[in-house]
């Protein structure tokens with residue numbers, strides 16, 4: 001239920017969410033809802049040709065096709081919508097919202113999602129940019145593997161988890177956690193997923209409970225990084241559950257990092273988490289030192305970066 005009190009709006013995002021957060025905050029200042037601001041913020045990121053982990057110009061799969069995943073969740077109603085493996089449509093966050101609003105489903109994938117995009121009036125467009133295709137081609141050259149069209153399973157490990165290039169493993173994704181002036185929360189996640197993934201690979205971003213979760217009573221959580229890790233331990237919903245059971249934000253995040261580290265991540269795999277409580281406390285967590293996240297509250301002139309916490313020594 002809404003109250004009339006004016007609550008300070010907040011947007012928490014992954015490091016690449018600056019332009020989206022600015023657009024989302026403008027909307028919140030005009031009285032927009034958390035859901036509308038989260039969707040708008042993700043759309044702005046999806047349309048950015050310089051951003052190679054989300055939407056247009058996202059990194060292709062092994063075959064050179066851009067396959068997009070996204071999800072969105074309403075913290076007041078716990079409704080959610082998601083799409084996975086979408087080709088030829090760029091604003092997958094809006095498609096995820098349409099799934100939530102127009103269908104009795106949560107998650108649509110591949111051809112069905114593309115058909116639905118057409119029904120919803122979205123215009124098909126090639127999501128590959130010259131820059132993203134160049135990066136795709138160069139990766140084959142660097143690694144010295146040839147794409148023969150057969151036995152892709154032998155290529156996927158060499159291209160996506162290069163032991164000698166740990167800091168260049170091509171993950172990315174954008175996260176937005178939003179609180180509006182009514183105190184409602186929403187979360188949005190959009191990605192082109194792991195670069196050079198096996199065709200059809202789906203990460204954590206469209207999996208409600210893994211890469212995205214939001215509940216007005218306890219908070220909002222979203223992930224970037226190696227989605228396989230967040231899927232295996234349901235990171236987003238777990239962090240919310242730990243807070244529901246009484247942990248504070250920092251302790252809940254540390255527990256999630258410990259669960260991920262117990263999986264013995266493969267070389268190059270990592271996980272980043274952003275989280276926010278209903279009263280606007282926020283934190284970022286990462287299995288890698290030196291990672292940052294973005295926060296932007298209604299009285300700030302512009303978004304600021306905060307350090308993500310890493311695991312505490314046991």
Ligand code: GLY
Pocket residue numbers: 171172173191192193194202203204205211223224225226227228
């Ligand atoms: N976190 C994005 C992905 O793994 O696809």
